Amino acid sequence: MVDRPSELRSGLPCPTCGRSLLPVPLESAVIFHCRNGHELPLIELVNAQSLVLRMGLETLMLQWMRQLQALHNTVEDARQHGYLDVAEIVQRHTQSLKGRITQLQNAFTQSEVERANQAYSRLEDASRGSTMPGLEDSPAASRKARV
Numbered sequence: 001m002v003d004r005p006s007e008l009r010s011g012l013p014c015p016t017c018g019r020s021l022l023p024v025p026l027e028s029a030v031i032f033h034c035r036n037g038h039e040l041p042l043i044e045l046v047n048a049q050s051l052v053l054r055m056g057l058e059t060l061m062l063q064w065m066r067q068l069q070a071l072h073n074t075v076e077d078a079r080q081h082g083y084l085d086v087a088e089i090v091q092r093h094t095q096s097l098k099g100r101i102t103q104l105q106n107a108f109t110q111s112e113v114e115r116a117n118q119a120y121s122r123l124e125d126a127s128r129g130s131t132m133p134g135l136e137d138s139p140a141a142s143r144k145a146r147v
C-alpha cells in the first residue's frame, strides 16, 4: 500500500527538531510540516542557510521537475488516444505542480537577493571612512601620460 504520494516525500530534516519534513502544497504557498507539529514556510527553510536543507530542497525541485515531465507525457498520450477528460485532469495536476516548482525557484531567488544585499551593506560599512587611493598618483596613469 502507498501511504502517501511519492511526490510529497522530501527527506528534509526539521531545523527545530530534526524529524523529517513533509511539504504540504497549499493554494498559494508550500508549507512544510514535521511529525512533531512544527510548521515552516518554504522561505524559512531556504533562509535557514543549512546545506542539508538546501540540497534537500534542490533534490525536491529535481523530483518535481521529473514528475512535471512525466505528467506532460501523460497529457500528450491521453490526448493522442482521445482520452480528453483524462488529459484535462492530469493537466490540472501539471498546473499545481508547476506552481510549486515556481514557488521553490522564487524562494531560492529571494534568498539569494537577500544574501547579496546583506553582503553589499557589509561591504559599504567596511569601505566607509577609508579613502580610495588617488588615480592621478598611480604609476599606470603617469606612464600613460608620458606616451
Ligand SMILES: [Zn+2]
Binding pocket: 014, 015, 016, 017, 018, 019, 034, 035, 036, 037, 038
Ligand atoms: Zn520539528
